[in-house]
Amino acid sequence: MTTERVTGMAYHAAGYDRQSEARKNQSATSPAVQRRNNRAEAERRARAGEDIVWVGHFSEALGTSAFRVEKERPEFERLLTACRRGQVNMIIVDYVSRFSRLEVMDAIPIVSELLNLGVVIVSTSEGTFRKGNLMDLIHLMMRLDAAHNESKNKSRAVSGAHSMAKRLGGFMGKPPYGFELYPLEVPNPDNPKEIIVIQKLRHARTKLSGPFKTEGDVLRQAANLFEADMGGATQNRRGEGNRAGSLNGICVGFRESKVPTRGQIVGKKTADSEWDPAALKRMLRDPLIAGFDRDPIKNDSGKVTGYRIKRDPVTMRPIELECGPVIPPAQWWKIQPGLDATGRGKGQTRSTEQALLSAMDRLWCECDNVMVGHRKLANPSKSSYHCKRGNKIKPGQHEGTVTINMIGLDDYVTRRVFALITTAEDDPETADIMAEAARRWGVLHEAPEKAGERSELLAERADAVRALEDLYEDRKAGGYSGKIGRRAFLKAEAEASMRMEAAEERLAELDESATPVLPIAEWTAREDGWDGDPIGEGTWWAKASTDDRRELIRLFVDRITVRKSNVIGSAPGKKAIIGPRVDIAWAEPPAEEDEDTQDMAA
Structure with missing residues (x-):
């Protein structure tokens, strides 16, 4: 988009739109609707006699939030630059919340700069705000404050609801392949007269087309083929380099047999998805299919990179799902080393x-x-x-x-x-x-399930030891001073020590049982x-x-x-x-x- 510097009294109008998350329904806040409304507002003003030159749309990528200061909004920054260069002197937004959801004190410098530059801010739903009218500025600040508080309150409400549901044993997020959610009414522990609906996990019951009746049958077949391949029982597929039991080979077989993916069943956007070795590997690595509850492992950017089995803090035994396993736990443990040895799309390694x-x-x-x-x-x-x-x-x-x-x-x-x-x-x-x-x-x-549990326990013990070492280093550096700090230190020390001792006791049990x-x-x-x-x-x-x-x-x-x-x-x-x-x-x-x-x- 190229823009010329504003000359004369004409308004050079630009639309700004963003949406912080994808909506399943075609809501009125979708980017397409925002762009249509913004352009229509410019055309309405032109028909009413205003000298309007339409510059164009500044559209953020889907998922861009105006609530957090640290989140980059490249199109908004580009729009500000155009205003500073005198190329835009009217910004049209659907709602003021599209413009900014920062704290009022954080938003004032941006808004003041724009108004001092002579930029008119137009909300298609909330009015026009321009320089020289103090009430307009106050009105705009109140709108921004209301938008910010609305976003904060919504975030708190959602976070509180999620915490309560998780506390009551509900499953958070989308159900993985092989599972589905069902609603369950439970009493609120803080108010027994109140009933709360949580989402529980159970084996998927949706009937599939093709050779398998359910997603669970698909997972069991994949696990059986992969286990057989680990033992060298499968051969290369004719005309291909993939063995029938490698991740690639299993995916090729599922595609040829018309086994539907989850995306093909439930999503319009993912209706053309295909079986992928990396996705299949994630499914077979998920402890849920072995009947174990789990917590996500995230990297520094917040992306889930794997899962850790939830364990009883006293006995360190895995916490089991109420719905039970999709594949036998012993088989799940057995195939994990083979999955560890595979890369994306690569089959089980076989060295000379x-x-x-x-x-x-x-x-x-x-x-x-x-x-x-x-x-x-x-x-x-x-x-x-x-x-x-x-x-x-x-x-x-x-x-x-x-x-x-x-x-x-x-x-x-x-x-x-x-x-x-x-x-x-x-x-x-x-x-x-x-x-x-x-x-x-x-x-x-020893049995695969015991070998796998031993590895998990060794990792758990090592993590607890590292936590204790960090705790003591922080204390030596002057942390945890005062009565409150002392209580926090003792609590953290007790938790890490209990984890370490429980892991050691469970390891000793495994040694004694052998x-x-x-x-x-x-x-x-x-x-x-x-x-x-x-x-x-x-x-x-x-x-x-x-x-x-x-x-x-x-x-x-x-x-x-x-x-x-x-x-x-x-x-x-x-x-x-x-x-x-x-x-x-x-x-x-x-x-x-x-x-x-x-x-x-x-």
Whole structure:
């Protein structure tokens, strides 16, 4: 839009419109209606004899609010600039509330500037306001104040209603896929004679077209396909790179089978929506489908990035929905690691065979940098592990690189592990190592729902510890002074401590419920004709997959440290020097906290 500077006595009129949120109905405050009313007002004045030149519309993007100072209104700023440049001297709005909902004292400078510039403010519903008439200015300020108070009161009323509904167990927001809302009358706890209607969650009952009767059936099929794909039971779709059980593959199958999305069922604007891998992933990640209530996790901008399961503050057990789960909780927990491994639209990752010791936080160089595997397919005997250190060398570190023969190191570490296993009964010093290996075995092989709950509880405990640490740091910095501050500190400390202790108690319950027994007999079994080599032909190790072998190493080993060799090269035909260069740190239980919460508070 280009505008010329105002000359003579003509009014150069511009319309301004905005709407802070989309309306489902075609209300009189919609931007289209506002623009029509604004233009009609300019034309009416022109017909009445006023010299009017229509400059055009200044229309904010849908969702722009005039209530908050910090919210940007680019079109309003552009309109102000046009007024300051003398290109606009009449602003037409549908209602004054479209113009501003700031506090009166915040709005006065803007309004005063406009009126002093000779700009006439016209409300198609509330009158005309111009410079030189004090009553007009007071009238306008009263309108702005009324608009601001109306917005604040509406916000408070909505917030209060939401808080009450949530307090009474109502569901806030739109129901997710697989669910619907129904009204329920409950007594107001603050006034038992008053009845309040809240919205409760239940499984969606809408009948679908296509192969599935309900949205719940769709979710169950998606979960079943994804779970099967995690186990390698699904194949690539013909002519495509997507496996039938990958997120992409499931979405393609739903589209081909004409399975309707929620948008296709309920929305005009979303009637052409399609199944999308990212949306399906969100559905399968939602704890609600497992029957668990949840709270949203938001980033700094307020966008929901995930959900946290609600837990009883005393027992730390998940709070369950009254309507129950859509898919079995055990299945939901089982598919979460697979969903974690997927990107937007990418299927379950399937890596090629890894080296035995790399990429599992066990193999380290003497300089405290991780070592990585380098396979030579043409000559496997030359495969090696090497230090991943960059070009920067810290004082006291080795020069050059550190490498060690892969086959030699794999063989050395494996034989040390089996020597430990086979002599454990006769060596009391290995009891602690075996106990920790058994604990790890139990964690690895516990039921998916317990494994998932354990991860949640560990995160909850870590969050509570961080909250306590922040609390004590704030207190050391001078916060929480005085009687009121002391009470606030004690309350916050008690809440965080209760969360931490409850999580620890529940973790202890999970540990006690598991009775892990290491399958030593399976690992040490021998076939007929065995030649005595603990990892040779006829042994479990010889037949085990790389994943099973890596799991065994993780059970018994915490760290393998490799030192730089003092020998340059090696004589042809001689084995690489391994043992003198390698230190193995055996499995130890997780370190206990050195300080309890009382020490932290000191």
